[in-house]
Amino acid sequence: MVLVGFGGGCHWCTEAVFQPLVGVRAVRQGFIRSDAPFDSWSEAVEVEFDPELISLRDLISVHLATHASISEHKMRGKYRSAAYVFDTDQQMDCERIIADIGSEAQTDFITQVLMHRGFKSSDERFHNYYQSKPEKPFCQAYIEPKLAKLRTQYKQLLQGEHDR
Incomplete structure (x- = not known):
């Protein structure tokens, strides 16, 4: 198992994006x-995954496609666009992958690759937010469009879809 962190938007949204992916063993929201x-705390998730089942490139591609990864906005302190890594090898891999995807898409991503220096969990009542409250207006307005993008652009990465 490998661990990486992702931040870019609300951790409720980010959690919901990574949970249905094949090879993702755990998503910790916080x-x-x-x-x-x-060094300020920013909403993010830790993703534990099996690289035999899903690649770091696939995870980064999903991440870049499901949040505002090309624009700065006033909430960037709370919602830092980042991949959080645990060592310099992972850092170099993430930087290369983001540059490659940017080159292929002819896009400049603002997403930074930063060293993971601490995690604190969000309040437990918010864990599995989409899974437990899919009908809530927030879920319908903000999370469901991200999941719809997964179903159309990344169907092969969804649990239950990759074997078809």
Whole structure:
């Protein structure tokens, strides 16, 4: 198993995006920080995955496609666009993958690759938010469009779909 962190939007949304992916063993919703000047807590998730079943490139591709990864906005402190890594090898891999995807898409991503320096879990009542409350207005307005994108653009990565 390998661990990586992702931040970019609300952790309720990010959690819901990664949970249905094949090879993802666990998604922990909370806050991650890095080294200064990125040492403030920012909403994010830790994703534990099996690289035999899903690649880091696939995870990053999904991440870049399901949040505002090309635009700065006033909430970037709370919703830092980042991949959080645990060592320099993983850092180099993530940087290369983001650059490659950007080149292929002819897009400049603002997503940073930062060292993971701490995690704190969000309040347990918010864990599995979409799974437990899919009918809520927030879920319908913000999470469901991201999942619809997964179903159309990343169907092969969804649990139950990759064997078909």
